[in-house]
Every structure is written in structure tokens, then in C-alpha cells.
Amino acid sequence: LFIVVVAVNSTLLTINAGDYIFYTDWAWTSYTVFSISQTLMLIVGATYYLTFTGVPGTATYYALIMTVYTWIAKAAWFSLGNPYDFIVTPVWLPSAMLLDLVYWATKKNKHSLILFGGVLVGMSLPLFNMVNLITVADPLETAFKYPRPTLPPYMTPIEPQVGKFYNSPVALGAGAGAVLGCTFAALGCKLNT
Helix, strand or coil, X not given: CHHHHXXXXXXXXXXXXXXXXXXXXXXXXXXXHHHHHHHHHHHHHHHHHHHHHXXXXXXXXXXXXXXXXXXXXXXXHHHCCCCCCHHHCCCHHHHHHHHHHHHHHCCCCHHHHHHHHHHHHHHHHHHHHHHHHHHCCCHHHHHHHCCCCCCCHHHCCCCXXXXXXXXXXXXXXXXXXXXXXXXXXXXXXXXCC
């Protein structure tokens, strides 16, 4: 029951993480921020349940629940006319599998899980998320087809900063995710003590 409750809350917190596709001028900036947010939400819950049960595979199970719940929610939004693609959410699964692999390969060593697992999830999820971005509908076409007339002021598009961070949102997301992933993996372990 607990794993279901936490996965539902994680899903609610990550459900808008595909919304960068609507903001064409902010797409790369939003991509980086949302990749990091998804990394952190996945790793803290998955690490918590992995160390709580002590069973390698629990992290992948956690990601699967998040995926299914997000599919259900996005199907509801899709029926209301929002152009969400179902391929958006399975990107959590391979990263969670890496977390399980580290836990299993290091014979359930929590410190290795924090260090290696945190880095692997933090670096892999932005990469998988880029595959996701490549496969969804064209952002510019989507933005014109489904206009958002009531954007809040802080999401009003601005001119993109071309060349900033070497124009690589994957590298920026992976670098930040690798550092923050370890921190949040440690938090997930600490929640059990």
C-alpha cells in the first residue's frame, strides 16, 4: 500500500514534466529543468523502497507504477484534447533498472547505491528523455495547433539563449542530475533510518 501511495504522489509531481513541448522558445531550458525534476522524484522514491524492502527490482517496480499512473492521467488529458504521447513516460524504467542493478551488483551496499546509483540515474535519465523528445510530435507544430492563451507570467516565452551551456541540455541535465542524484539517493536511504 505504501509503495502505491508514494508512487501516486511522485506521479502527480512529475506529470507536467512533458509540458516543455508547448513552450518552443523555452524548450531546451525547460527540458533541462524537467529532466532534473524527474530524476530527483524517481530516485528518492525508488531508493527509499529499494532499501525498505531490500529486494533488487523494487526500484523498477516503483518506476512501473509511476509509468502506469501517468499513462492513466495522460489518457484522461488526451481525451480532453491535449496532445500527450504515451511514449513520454517509460523513460523512467531503464534508469530505475540501473538503480536495481547497482544495488544487486554491490550486494546491497547502501553507500555504493547512493554514489553509483545516484550518478547512473542522474546521467541516464536526461539521455533517455532526449530519445523521448525526439519521438514525440514536432514542438513547433504542436505549439501552433494547441495554443495556450493563458500562460502565467513566469512561463511567458523569452528569446532563447543560444550557445549558453554549450547548447547541450542533455549534458547540463546529466551533469546536474549526477550530482543531485547522489544527494537524493542519500535522502531516500535516510528515510528508512
